[in-house]
Amino acid sequence: MPHSQPTLILVHEPVKACFDRLVAEGYPTERATEISSYLAQSTDLAPEFGELAAACGKRGLAFMAAELDDAATVLAKADPRATLVWTLTDGVAYFRGGASPALARLNGLRTIGADDSLFALCQDKFRSGAVLAALGLPVPAVGLARNGAWLVEPPASAAGWFVKPNRLGAKIGIWADSRITELGHALELSRRVFAGYRDDVVVQPYVAGRNVRASFLGLKPETGVEALGIAFVDSGGDFQTMADSMALYGDTGQAARDAGIYAEPELEPVAASQPAADRAIRAIAQKLTAGVGLKDVFSVDFRVEADDTVHLIEFEVCPGLPCFDFRDYCRRQWGMSLADAMAETAANRLLR
Template sequence: MTGKSPTLILVHEPERACFDRLLADGFPAQAATEISSYLAQSTDLAPEFEALADACAARGLDFRAVELDDAAEVLAACDRRDSLVWTLTDGIAYFRGGAAPALARLNGLRTIGADDSLFALCQDKFRAGAVLAALGLPVPAAGVARGDKWLVEPPASSSGYFVKPNRLGAKIGIWEDSRIGKAGDALALGRRVFDAYRDDVIVQPYVAGRNVRASFLAVDPDAGPEVLGIVFVDSGGDFQTMADSMALYGDTGTAAKADGSYSEPELVHVGSVQPVAAATIRRIAARLMAGLGLRDVFSLDFRVEADDTVHLIEFEVCPGLPCFDFRAYCRAEWHLSLVEAMAETAARRIG
């Protein structure tokens, strides 16, 4: 690294660093393994750092991957004129990546992605839902419980409820019995989640439909919702569980490949099947970009019913870039591999 070329700095929190910290904080090894699996993209992208450096070099950029624990020192020494910070992994509770864009802002450095306030918001599903509802978006109403006590009771529902941890992603704490019939049954799951992970649960009326992922990367800085990649993610069940997710990514995904149990969900473009729903999703994305401030790179999760009713479930400011669906999006929309798309995105901003 010469220090003379514009530099892309990729900040990431390794699974192992998170695992060790959770053990030190008293979490059992199994819970620490499950929680730290959220950072699988750090594990999965690391073998491609050299290829990413080559792709950057081909575009006149230097590249530096920085572990989160080193970020404060590294970012403080960066030249604000020719440095660009891309935060790979987020987090405000069990994970700490949300500090990276704040550190970049503290040091006057340009960033890829949303500002640090959204890094915090997206990690709290209950608070995020309140903001999304205020924007007039079709997000399910919710209650929240801590252990076996309601903090906010959920609305009445004739379709049952879905229960998941409030501040954990990557399907952590979602089990086969996370769909329930009565609101009162949520408190047993709330106790189970709190005992395992020390987290609250969000309790929402169950919404029918297929799971949809909308991926966005503005390789072209002027790109808008028209480049959104919108696909059904069909895993064979009504919803993905923690076991399903852990078998796809990170160290546990590698083990699944080794023992032959790895299986990627099928991706089907929503526009080819339900174009009305796809158009609705693009309008929602436009509203989120204008009203919430999503930009550069993000993903959105939906449930889409057969009659084109769309339910917004959540948004992510640090989508799983090395995941199969985001790689497929880069190939389909930008005709680039993942590392080429990342390098081109950076080059068009600081190259």
């Protein structure tokens, strides 16, 4: 039987599909809008599917974008000898992208990125934090609360605490009062989060410092942590709220661009001002790739203090590819547009 044409299949969960499902499950429209906004990279990348197809075509690949609800059918028909699956979003709670690498494995298809077990782990901050702590990595200890009651009490903290949903989004607090000085307020926030988002909250000691994003794309299979792009991400605030996040991506971000009020956070290479912190982050990333199995494409979030103390906040197996920071990384590290970098990565896996 002849081989099919080598094909990259990009599986993505559209915002509307998630929104409609959440509303059907009884979420208020405003909450469903906020939750589904985390899938905005599907919205932001869709206009570039033609560019991606052209970049793949130049390298001898076919390209197919498959919506998550169609993935079971599409992947069941794919040729295992000539197919590579790239999943654009994770998710086992509000989002369902974690089903994609599992379906790929079920059908004997190769994938870009971590195995499906990490898609589940990374979205649960409490469980992933426990794993990272067991590896000896510098993660803040956390407590866990559900609807006003402690499941695990947080450690004492002279600097106060930070409260965030356990399974939603990345490192943000939902509201501007997510940094707290009284644990009673953490329980109040947990009631708010449970009422609006049906989620627990993690409560971690507040750690000072600047926000850092480490981005990685293994353009070639042998690429190591030397290819990490490590940058301070300065948005003008100590942490990101839900409103801040929504202003950057998807339809809300596009509206801000149209109105001329869109402002991307500033990126500054950590090595330029704190080379010791840059080295520490690369060592942590090396331990992550070995201990957890991160590979191919991922991002890691940190807080870095002025004395080079590094706090690991969390990792993502599906970084926001069309986001400003990952595009900047592709340009700086690989000298390529996002489409070319993705196509080159796929070609190096399928053809070489």
